[in-house]
Amino acid sequence: xxxxxxxxxxxxxxxxxxxxxxxxxxxxxxxxxxxxxxxxxxxxxxxxxxxxxxxxxxxxxxxxxxxxxxxxxxxxxxxxxxxxxxxxxxxxxxxxxxxxxxxxxxxxxxxxxxxxxxxxxxxxxxxxxxxxxxxxxxxxxxxxxxxxxxxxxxxxxxxxxxxxxxxxxxxxxxxxxxxxxxxxxxxxxxxxxxxxxxxxxxxxxxxxxxxxxxxxxxxxxxxxxxxxxxxxxxxxxxxxxxxxxxxxxxxxxxxxxxxxxxxxxxxxxxxxx
Numbered sequence: 001x002x003x004x005x006x007x008x009x010x011x012x013x014x015x016x017x018x019x020x021x022x023x024x025x026x027x028x029x030x031x032x033x034x035x036x037x038x039x040x041x042x043x044x045x046x047x048x049x050x051x052x053x054x055x056x057x058x059x060x061x062x063x064x065x066x067x068x069x070x071x072x073x074x075x076x077x078x079x080x081x082x083x084x085x086x087x088x089x090x091x092x093x094x095x096x097x098x099x100x101x102x103x104x105x106x107x108x109x110x111x112x113x114x115x116x117x118x119x120x121x122x123x124x125x126x127x128x129x130x131x132x133x134x135x136x137x138x139x140x141x142x143x144x145x146x147x148x149x150x151x152x153x154x155x156x157x158x159x160x161x162x163x164x165x166x167x168x169x170x171x172x173x174x175x176x177x178x179x180x181x182x183x184x185x186x187x188x189x190x191x192x193x194x195x196x197x198x199x200x201x202x203x204x205x206x207x208x209x210x211x212x213x214x215x216x217x218x219x220x221x222x223x224x225x226x227x228x229x230x231x232x233x234x235x236x237x238x239x240x241x242x243x244x245x246x247x248x249x250x251x252x253x254x255x256x257x258x259x260x261x262x263x264x265x266x267x268x269x270x271x272x273x
Contacts, residue, residue, distance in 0.1 A: 167205025
């Protein structure tokens with residue numbers, strides 16, 4: 001397997017985490033847990049995406065697709081055969097909203113054709129990606145970048161604040177900080193991020209637990225739950241099962257199998273030491 005990341009143009013970095021290229025020609029299954037990001041993928045061949053909870057399978061063709069926020073784990077399956085190349089854009093939590101008026105809540109746990117989201121340059125971009133992926137994606141996204149709205153900027157600030165707090169969220173604190181009602185905060189999150197603030201905070205807290213385990217491999221699971229603000233051990237077990245379908249003991253015991261290196265690298269950058 002070949003995997004490489006590229007940085008977007010500085011003007012796009014408030015909205016885009018990175019670009020990435022994945023090549024594989026062997027059978028591969030990857031369980032992807034919620035990470036608070038949306039994505040855009042250009043597929044050279046079809047892949048299977050299994051919603052583990054609902055036991056439904058999406059078979060994509062050779063196309064560009066937009067991946068909404070995940071509130072539960074999904075499984076991607078690559079079949080053996082000709083080399084499969086996927087070029088992707090990993091957006092920041094509210095980043096995709098900078099390029100479309102589509103409410104992000106409509107994309108929650110969904111994969112749709114990119115043509116339903118992006119209005120300009122999609123076909124031309126697909127044809128040029130194999131040569132200069134970063135430059136091509138910079139042009140494409142700049143072409144589709146929309147005038148920024150004040151509410152979108154507020155949603156970006158709120159998402160970043162939850163990340164800075166490692167997933168600790170109290171509605172009253174956010175209402176006071178941003179001078180908004182709880183209903184207004186919920187509406188902004190659904191519009192620009194695609195999740196409720198509580199669900200987003202739960203995902204961020206779970207992601208921070210992954211980072212804590214990665215940085216302190218000798219930390220007991222009981223202590224891991226405590227340092228991440230879970231009410232008790234049972235609460236921690238329930239959350240990990242929700243996002244991974246495994247117990248904490250199962251998930252964290254085999255870390256190399258439980259999550260991919262790109263996820264580890266992403267979360268390590270997200271949560272500054």
